[in-house]
C-alpha cells in the first residue's frame with residue numbers, strides 16, 4: 001500500500017487519505033499515527049475501496065503517516081462490525097471506532113505506570129478531606145485522578161498527601177499476562193435437562209459458525225452452569241469468549257463463581273477499571289491472550305482476534321441499550337458481531353424480550369429451554385395484595401399481609417427482600433407552608449431526597465444540594481415534607497416495624513463499585529442481613545438460598561408513562577425479583593402489592609400465566625405495528641436556547657419525507673423537556689420493517705442546517721421515549 005484511507009479518532013471527520021511513506025508497511029486494520037493539522041492523531045487503516053463516496057485526493061496532496069502503533073491490526077470482522085454499527089445507528093464511524101480503541105494508554109509505548117498507595121505514614125497536618133481520602137482509599141492504589149475519585153476529593157488533596165509522604169509511588173507493570181482459566185478445573189454434574197442444553201451449545205461452539213440461541217430458563221434453572229460448559233469448549237478450542245452482563249455490580253460475584261468453576265477469574269472490562277488495568281486488559285484481549293472477558297456493553301467492541309463464543313446474560317435487560325453517544329443496543333450488536341465473526345451468540349434470560357421471542361418464531365434464533373429450577377427447588381408461590389382492600393397504615397407503604405409474612409420469615413431466621421424501583425428517600429419534596437417544590441435547575445425534574453447523604457439530587461443530571469433546614473422560598477423552618485416512598489423510606493419503615501432486624505439498602509448509591517457489590521453478596525450469603533430493600537439492582541442474578549420472601553412494594557409503578565414496553569418491563573422486573581425467592585431447599589413466597597389487580601400484566605403475574613401475557617402483548621404490538629413488527633426511530637433536537645431548539649425541530653418536521661409505509665409524528669416538546677440545561681424536542685419516525693429508515697433519515701437530515709449549538713441526535717430502535 002502506498003496510500004491509506006484512515007478513520008481518525010475524531011467524530012467530526014470522515015475518512016481521510018494519507019501517504020504511506022517509503023519503508024513503512026501497513027495493512028488494513030493497522031493502528032497508525034497521522035498528522036491532522038499541527039497535531040498527531042491516532043487512526044486506523046481501512047480497507048482499500050472502502051467508503052467509495054469519499055472524494056479521492058491526488059497523490060501529490062497527501063500527507064505522510066507518522067508511524068505505526070505497536071498493537072495488532074483490528075481484525076476484519078471487527079472492521080465490518082464498526083461499519084455496520086455506524087451505518088445502522090447513524091453514528092460517525094470514528095465514534096464507534098473509539099469504543100474499539102478504548103484504552104489510548106494501551107497504544108502508547110512504555111510498559112509501566114506510576115501509581116500511588118498508602119505508605120503507612122500520616123501527614124503532618126490531618127484535614128477532614130485528607131482523612132476522608134485516606135479512609136476511602138484503604139488498601140487500593142491508582143493514579144492521582146483515580147485516587148481522587150475513590151476518595152471523593154480534589155486532585156490537589158491527593159497531591160498534598162503524596163508530598164507529605166502519606167501516599168507513596170509504586171511502579172506498575174501493565175503487561176503481566178493473565179492466568180488462563182482451566183476448562184477441567186472443577187467438575188459439575190448437570191441434570192439431564194441441563195446436560196442436553198449444554199451439549200447443544202457445545203456442538204455449536206465446535207462448529208465455529210454463527211448461530212443465535214435464546215437460552216430461556218426459569219430463574220434458578222442453572223443457565224449460568226449450562227453456558228459455562230460452552231465456555232469450557234471454547235477454551236479447549238483456544239477461542240476467546242465474551243460474556244456481557246447488564247450491570248457492573250454483577251461482575252464481581254460472577255468473577256468468583258467463574259473462578260470456582262475454572263480455577264481463575266476471567267478478565268473484567270467495565271467503566272470502573274483503573275487505567276493500568278484497562279491497558280493490561282486491552283493488550284491481552286487484542287493479542288488473543290485474554291481467553292474469557294466479562295464486561296458491560298462497552299466490552300463488545302474490543303478487538304478480539306479469535307472470538308469463538310458470545311454470551312449475553314440477562315439479555316432482556318434494557319441497560320444494554322446505550323443512551324448517549326452511539327445509541328446502540330448491545331444485545332443486537334452482539335448478534336451482529338457473532339454473524340461477522342462466525343461464532344455462536346447465546347442470549348440467556350428467564351424473561352426473554354418480545355423482540356427475541358419473535359426471532360425464534362421466525363426461525364432465525366434457536367430456542368433452548370430449561371423449564372424447571374435446579375435441584376428440585378420450586379418456583380415461589382405468588383400472593384397478590386390488593387392495596388385498596390388491605391391498605392398500609394397512614395404514612396406507611398407495607399401492607400399488613402406483607403408485614404405479617406416478614407415477621408414469620410424473620411422469626412424463622414430466613415431472609416426477605418423488598419423491591420421498590422426508586423432510589424433515595426422520597427421522589428418529591430415540598431414545603432407544607434408555601435407549596436414550594438424542589439426542582440432541578442438544569443432539568444424538568446423533581447429533586448429526589450437522599451437522607452443517607454442528606455442531599456437533594458437530580459437523577460437525570462446528578463445535580464445535588466444539601467437538604468436545607470428551611471424552605472428556600474418562604475424561609476419557614478422545618479416545613480419540608482417528603483412525598484411518596486423511595487427505598488430509604490421503606491428501610492425506615494422496616495426499622496420501625498422490626499427494630500431487631502439487620503437491613504441492607506441496595507441501589508446504585510450504595511453499590512457503586514464492584515467491591516461494594518461483592519461485600520453485599522458476602523454479607524447476605526453469610527447471614528449478616530435479614531431484610532434487603534432494593535431497586536432493580538437486586539432483581540437480577542443473585543442467588544441467596546435463605547431468601548424465602550420477596551415483597552413488591554408497588555407493582556404498578558412502571559405501568560404509567562405510556563412507554564410501549566411498560567407492561568413487558570413490569571412483567572420482566574417482577575418475574576426476576578420473584579425469582580430471587582426460594583432458590584434453595586426452602587420454598588419461597590412473593591407478595592405483590594397492587595392497586596391494578598385487573599391490569600392484564602398484573603393478572604398474568606398473579607396467575608403465573610406467562611404464555612398468556614406474552615401472547616396478548618405480542619398481539620397488541622402486531623396491531624399497533626410496534627416493534628418487533630414495525631420499527632421506530634426518534635430524532636431528538638436540543639439546545640440551551642429554547643427558541644432555537646423549537647425552531648430547528650419545526651424545520652426538521654416540515655422537511656419530513658412523505659413515503660409509503662413511513663410516518664413522522666411531531667415535533668413535540670419532549671416529556672423531559674429540559675435536560676442538563678438543554679431544551680428538548682422530539683420527532684418519532686414509525687415505519688414498516690421493509691422501509692430503509694436509516695437511508696431516509698440520513699437523506700432527510702442532510703437537507704437541513706442547524707446552528708453549531710444545536711444537537712440533533714437519532715435514536716434507532718429507541719427504548720426511551722422521554
Ligand SMILES: Nc1ncnc2c1ncn2[C@@H]1O[C@H](COP(=O)(O)OP(=O)(O)OP(=O)(O)O)[C@@H](O)[C@H]1O
Nearest residue numbers: 189190191219220221222223224225350374541543
Ligand atoms: N448442575 C448443578 N450442580 C450444582 N449446582 C447447580 C447446578 N445447576 C445449578 N446449580 C446452582 O443453582 C443455582 C442457580 O443456578 P444459576 O444461577 O446458574 O441459575 P440461573 O438460571 O442463571 O438463574 P437466574 O436467571 O435466576 O439468575 C446456583 O447456585 C448454581 O450454582
Ligand SMILES: [Zn+2]
Nearest residue numbers: 440443458461
Ligand atoms: Zn437535573
